[in-house]
Amino acid sequence: xxxxxxxxxxxxxxxxxxxxxxIIYEAGNAHNYKTGEWRSMRPIWNSEKCKQCxxxxxxxxxxxxxxxxxxxxxxxxxxxxxxxxxxxxCPFKVFDFVKED
Amino acid sequence: MAIRERxxxxxxxxxxxxxxxxxxxxxxxxxxxxxxxxxxxxxxxNGSVDTEFVAVESEHSAMSACVGASAAxxxxxxxxxxxxxxxxxxxxxxxxxxxxxxxxxVINRALSGPINIHNDHSDSMGARDSGWIQLYSEDxxxxxxxxxxxxxxxxxxxxxxxxxxxxxxxxxxxxxENIELLETEKVKEFVGEYDPGLDTLLNPEQPVAMGPxxxxxxxxxxxxxxxxxxxxxxxxxxxIAKEFEALTxxxxxxxxxxxxxxxxxxxxxxxxxxxxxxxVVDELREKGVKAGLIKIRVFRPFPVEELRDALKHVxxxxxxxxxxxFSAAGGxxxxxxxxxxxDAETKPVVINYIYGLGGRDVRxxxxxxxxxxLLEIVETGEVKSVYNYLGVRE
Numbered sequence: 001x002x003x004x005x006x007x008x009x010x011x012x013x014x015x016x017x018x019x020x021x022x023i024i025y026e027a028g029n030a031h032n033y034k035t036g037e038w039r040s041m042r043p044i045w046n047s048e049k050c051k052q053c054x055x056x057x058x059x060x061x062x063x064x065x066x067x068x069x070x071x072x073x074x075x076x077x078x079x080x081x082x083x084x085x086x087x088x089x090c091p092f093k094v095f096d097f098v099k100e101d
Numbered sequence: 102m103a104i105r106e107r108x109x110x111x112x113x114x115x116x117x118x119x120x121x122x123x124x125x126x127x128x129x130x131x132x133x134x135x136x137x138x139x140x141x142x143x144x145x146x147n148g149s150v151d152t153e154f155v156a157v158e159s160e161h162s163a164m165s166a167c168v169g170a171s172a173a174x175x176x177x178x179x180x181x182x183x184x185x186x187x188x189x190x191x192x193x194x195x196x197x198x199x200x201x202x203x204x205x206x207v208i209n210r211a212l213s214g215p216i217n218i219h220n221d222h223s224d225s226m227g228a229r230d231s232g233w234i235q236l237y238s239e240d241x242x243x244x245x246x247x248x249x250x251x252x253x254x255x256x257x258x259x260x261x262x263x264x265x266x267x268x269x270x271x272x273x274x275x276x277x278e279n280i281e282l283l284e285t286e287k288v289k290e291f292v293g294e295y296d297p298g299l300d301t302l303l304n305p306e307q308p309v310a311m312g313p314x315x316x317x318x319x320x321x322x323x324x325x326x327x328x329x330x331x332x333x334x335x336x337x338x339x340x341i342a343k344e345f346e347a348l349t350x351x352x353x354x355x356x357x358x359x360x361x362x363x364x365x366x367x368x369x370x371x372x373x374x375x376x377x378x379x380x381v382v383d384e385l386r387e388k389g390v391k392a393g394l395i396k397i398r399v400f401r402p403f404p405v406e407e408l409r410d411a412l413k414h415v416x417x418x419x420x421x422x423x424x425x426x427f428s429a430a431g432g433x434x435x436x437x438x439x440x441x442x443x444d445a446e447t448k449p450v451v452i453n454y455i456y457g458l459g460g461r462d463v464r465x466x467x468x469x470x471x472x473x474x475l476l477e478i479v480e481t482g483e484v485k486s487v488y489n490y491l492g493v494r495e
Binding site: 009011013014015016018020021022023025027094 | 198199200201261300307308309311312313315318319321322323325326329422
């Protein structure tokens, strides 16, 4: 019973399959919600300009600055809403901020 | 043996609640439903129920507490009237869309302003689109019987929707009538132990989150699913009525047909006015006039096909609304009844009377006037006015 209900609700889920009242059985499922779809401006990280000062990382409201071994490696575009806070925070103008196609 | 008693409508409602012994009652007093939580809090204080009674500071909080308790897995009831129901407004939707089987007697009363504490149906009619099932009751007996059935309807797995049981403020709520009560054990057996299923906030076996954000990709699907539950309710209401009839001998349907078999003129009405109208029907029948009456018991879901079948052979119909929806085109019961008849092969004349607002008396001679108007329409074939007011000073 428990496992059957661990459904991931997607945009394909019909009214017959969706959980009553929008009940959620899975913890941390906000990760599955792609807030990146809201984006109208896209920050582009330029690796060669980046000094790895990490000032962008703590200001991102969506935890979308991706780190590996303590270094910035890119942007999680599934969840980046394009707010531009990282662009503002960067003292080295590493990010281009361009219109979303 | 059933218990013969003399109770007011509010006592009958509170007695049904006592026999059901719900887990939680959260309520705020408002005239004319005040006595329901008042009596019930006495039952709690006397230990005749083991319900958790939550004395809240407003109806908004009452319904919010009910939502929380119901989501936690409790069997939950409350009661209200008029402005109290209006204050619950946003939480009514949350209860229904969260599929919480809360049962609430609504003691019908006019909505302010001007301030008026007397009976009409503007409160429950205002809540008609909130996703709650609505049952209406002619008298104390029906109010009592409806509440017991409402528990089963609300909790049925194919429904899982909250239910309002409406009865007329003062006319029924404060009038003492003879009533036949079921023994408490029989009520308990009928409503059974509440099984909320696994999806409750207090189930450690299966943690869930309820009341999520539901943006355009998913909200519509939830509403469609909720609408299906409302469609399912019709069948469930009838099944439970059958079981109740086997237990008590008292028969309930989606509506009551009174002398409708060969009726040429008919009134469609809710709640206690049906009693007054039956008196007039009897009087007319004695004179050989083919008059009939339909008393709607289930307004949500609206019995479209069933009403159409019951009314299609009638020549002229008057739908009586104890609420004006200010559409400038008719009251809510009228609009829906008339729409139900649109698909009938022969379309009867259907006219509307707004009546009894703010507790204005409706006497048999008022109802007689309506039947006379209908008879005149049948005779002349001429409809002078579709949208009428009954008993207002012109």
